[in-house]
Amino acid sequence: MQIQGIQTGTARKVLINGRAVMTAIRKTEVPGPVTAQPMGLASDEQADPSVHGGLEKAVYAYPTEHYGFWQDLRVQAGLARIDEALPYGSLGENLSLQGLLEKDVWVGDVLEFADCTLRVEQPREPCFKFNAAMGFNTAVKAMAQSGFCGFYLSVQKPGTLRPGESFVLHPGSRSVSIPERFQAKMFKHMR
Numbered sequence: 001m002q003i004q005g006i007q008t009g010t011a012r013k014v015l016i017n018g019r020a021v022m023t024a025i026r027k028t029e030v031p032g033p034v035t036a037q038p039m040g041l042a043s044d045e046q047a048d049p050s051v052h053g054g055l056e057k058a059v060y061a062y063p064t065e066h067y068g069f070w071q072d073l074r075v076q077a078g079l080a081r082i083d084e085a086l087p088y089g090s091l092g093e094n095l096s097l098q099g100l101l102e103k104d105v106w107v108g109d110v111l112e113f114a115d116c117t118l119r120v121e122q123p124r125e126p127c128f129k130f131n132a133a134m135g136f137n138t139a140v141k142a143m144a145q146s147g148f149c150g151f152y153l154s155v156q157k158p159g160t161l162r163p164g165e166s167f168v169l170h171p172g173s174r175s176v177s178i179p180e181r182f183q184a185k186m187f188k189h190m191r
Helices: 064-076 128-134 139-146 178-189
Strands: 002-008 012-016 019-023 034-037 059-063 095-098 110-112 117-123 151-157 159-161 168-170
Touching (some): 059 064, 064 128, 064 139
Antiparallel strands (some): 002 095, 012 019, 034 159, 117 151
16 A cells, blocks of 8 residues: 555635635645645645544545546546546545555554554545536536545644555454445435
8 A cells, every 4th residue: 555646735716607616626746745734734725624624634535546437437528638637636635545445444444654644534525516626517426326435534643744655554443434434425416
């Protein structure tokens, strides 16, 4: 299991369905080490702290294995000629992780890095901004149906994270899995 990319973002106004909305969903690559603090990664912003960020949503992790799924959906939506690139951070994640899928993650599991420890808290619940970021109006529904949601992490031991760094998963109590928690939250998007 390894960090393939570390991304941070700045809150900015964008037009979504004719309405000006603040968002920091588009994250960009940070080439070097980044400090993970209790409220998130250094230099990362959230546009709406009532639903993003905070102690239990300090860092958002997403499996790199799902990027092909999103690229295929964008091609089906006719977006390939407009923007073929889908760099890490496009789904709003801070950490693009290889080798750790939602099906293998439970609330309370701990990711141990060389200088930092992160705890799994909950799955991501996508909002309308995700549709806009992906460029098609059924992205939220596709996430709800696929279960490719990623997960939020709290910072248990602040420290530094580095691109390419390996980590170890330590099981928690294993009472609620990320897919179980996600399914419970996503019922409203499945209609």
